[in-house]
Amino acid sequence: MRDPSGIPRPRPLRRTLLAVVASLGLAAAAATAATAPASATAPAPPSGWNQVFLDDFDGAAGSGVNTSNWQYDTGTSYPGGAAGWGTGEVETMTSSPDNVSLDGNGNLLITPRRDASGAWTSGRIETTRTDFQPPAGGKLRVEARIQMPNVTGDAAAGYWPAFWMLGAPYRGNYQNWPSVGELDVMENVNGLNKTWATMHCGTNPGGPCNETTGIGNSTACPNSTCQSGFHTYTMEWDRSVSPEAIRFSVDGVTYQTVTANQVDATTWANATNHGFFVILNVAMGGGFPAAFGGGPTGATDPNHPMVVDYVQVLQSGGGGGTTPPPSGNxxxxxxxxxxxxxxxxxxxxxxxxxxxxxxxxxxxxxxxxxxxxxxxxxxxxxxxxxxxxxxxxxxxxxxxxxxxxxxxxxxxxxxxxxxxxxxxxxxxxxxxxxxxxxxxxxxxxxxxxxxxxxxxxxxxxxxxx
Structure with a gap:
């Protein structure tokens, strides 16, 4: 999602990757989650996993997010960062409940709006915590149950919902992308029935991670379209294997894996030897929509929210928790x-x-x-x-x-x-x-x-x- 140069960053996947289709041990639960009611709660952590973050988005209809968990990104850039959030987006992000609010049924709504003059607003939030990473020899799982904006065709031109992560060193710097790492757990564009998963790293343009495209892959949502139903999008970062691996899945089916041996050791270390923070947003316009027909246009229909049932972070191995308690270690x-x-x-x-x-x-x-x-x-x-x-x-x-x-x-x-x-x-x-x-x-x-x-x-x- 980020290009500090300010150059819009297209996302067509120009490199062909082998899609690895395998089970994460969550297939049955995820398939159930895809058809469960919108107010479903986050599943209990599987055996051997510890929950280190959860937001079920419970609260009164029209209220904002829990600001102990999330902070709002507002305007058209980070302070001192590239305009249009570095990707050529056209919306202004706000903290208004018109754009970011709870629905009263256990869901978060991020809703793009267009005013009478044609100007777009939307919402973008990121976790206050920046320390999400697997322990040495352990695993980290970041997942969310999401229904993408339920709009397709010409009416969806310019829609760009995303659930993603940035390396902690980016916060407060805003000039060190992509070296500090970006993990896109779910991206969608222009109402297509696809989810993209991508890792960004190295240098831009080009470099070992093929920027600005990154190392990515896409797949259709199973059982129901991405727009018509809820699906569970997951990133599992595994430090218990060699080479270290980062796997992306939808409803328990892995469709993209990136391993440490795909890039040089320095690039991998710079992109992963730190914590990450989580971002939810719906952009309008920019490089990714431009690569798939453009938008928004006069035909684009506003007011279709991305609906998020929950976000949770789990950890396995390494003693649990994202940081050890003070124990004289x-x-x-x-x-x-x-x-x-x-x-x-x-x-x-x-x-x-x-x-x-x-x-x-x-x-x-x-x-x-x-x-x-x-x-x-x-x-x-x-x-x-x-x-x-x-x-x-x-x-x-x-x-x-x-x-x-x-x-x-x-x-x-x-x-x-x-x-x-x-x-x-x-x-x-x-x-x-x-x-x-x-x-x-x-x-x-x-x-x-x-x-x-x-x-x-x-x-x-x-x-x-």
């Missing part, structure tokens, strides 16, 4: 790899040339942060902090690397300033004093600067007495 006095965060906003990872190799955390700018759960300081208080940092920031661009405990809005216990070190891979270890701390805490690295530009990379950090 990290040693404050040994190097904590920056890229091993349990949650973050605005950052990404990349291969590093620093001693020891591996990855660093980069693209860090004002307001970004990273969370490290359960850091054990022991009973003898730590009073020092040091971090391995590098910067290729322009002259006059600098900022603070700050340490906060347990809450991101708590006051820093210490910080140091960093500016250009001679390049983004020119590393040095910078020490700082901190207020005495003992026991086990969640540690936040937060980053503050007076300029909007990226100002630091971090490879690792530790604490001392």
């Amino acid at each position: 990290r040693d404050a006095y040994g190097p904590i790899q920056a890229e091993s965060y349990d949650g973050q906003s605005g950052v990404s990872t990349e291969a590093t040339t620093d001693s020891g190799g591996g990855q660093d955390m980069g693209w860090i700018a004002n307001g970004d942060w990273a969370l490290y759960k359960g850091v054990d300081f022991g009973s003898s208080a730590a009073t020092q902090f040091s971090a391995r940092v590098a910067s290729g920031a322009a002259d006059g661009v600098s900022g603070l690397v700050e340490v906060r405990l347990d809450r991101r809005d708590n006051a820093p216990i210490g910080s140091f300033a960093v500016g250009n070190t001679g390049g983004w891979q020119s590393w040095r270890t910078v020490p700082a004093n901190i207020g005495a701390v003992s026991g086990t805490h969640d540690v936040y690295l937060t980053f503050t600067s007076g300029q909007p530009s990226d100002f630091v990379n971090v490879n690792w950090f530790d604490f001392g007495h």
Whole structure:
């Protein structure tokens, strides 16, 4: 869905992929879900799976979404991002219940509207959480039961409903697509009886992931059309197999699989070594509809909602939960790899040339942060902090690397300033004093600067007495 260059991004699938048709073990349940009432609740997690997120969209008719789960995207772009949401869309997104509301029967409605002047509005929401990823050696399943806008033919020209995910480093940056990864669980265009599933990664245009098309495939909805009935759309990200695999299915039938060995190791790591957030939206117009006849036109019929029964995220293996509770699982006095965060906003990872190799955390700018759960300081208080940092920031661009405990809005216990070190891979270890701390805490690295530009990379950090 995203192209920071602002160039409309068509979605015809120009590469032929082998569709893998297999069962995810959900076929029977999904087939039932496709014909169940619109107010059906999310199915209970199968044995071995933990539910880490659920919204059943229960609430009064006309009310908005639960803002502890979701945030509204409004206007025609992210702040400072490409116009038309980077894809050439023509609608203005709003938080109005005319465009985004509950129906009172356990469903979310995202409804495109057209006013008397011909201007379009619609809705787009994304999860407040950005930490959805499988544990090491485990699996993540993201699914939603959705009826696409029930409109076809000329009346559907320009409709572009979607259920998809973006890599967490995109939030607050808006310039790093597609390297940070995009997983399109369901997309549809112009009322066609098809669902598309696509992974975007690498560089744009072209690159290892064939951008702007991505690595994708499509299939017809089973049993009933995508528009006339509910179907369950699922992404299962499997780190229990080698090579690592991301599978996409509709009603339990897998029709697209992307594996780590389809691209180079750096591209895969940059696209997957972080959390993701979930997006639901109905766009109007843009590159994808343009590839299938265009729209919206004068014949396009407004007011047909995408109806979402539920969204849930499940996790299997790795101890469950998207982040471990504070349990002393990290040693404050040994190097904590920056890229091993349990949650973050605005950052990404990349291969590093620093001693020891591996990855660093980069693209860090004002307001970004990273969370490290359960850091054990022991009973003898730590009073020092040091971090391995590098910067290729322009002259006059600098900022603070700050340490906060347990809450991101708590006051820093210490910080140091960093500016250009001679390049983004020119590393040095910078020490700082901190207020005495003992026991086990969640540690936040937060980053503050007076300029909007990226100002630091971090490879690792530790604490001392």
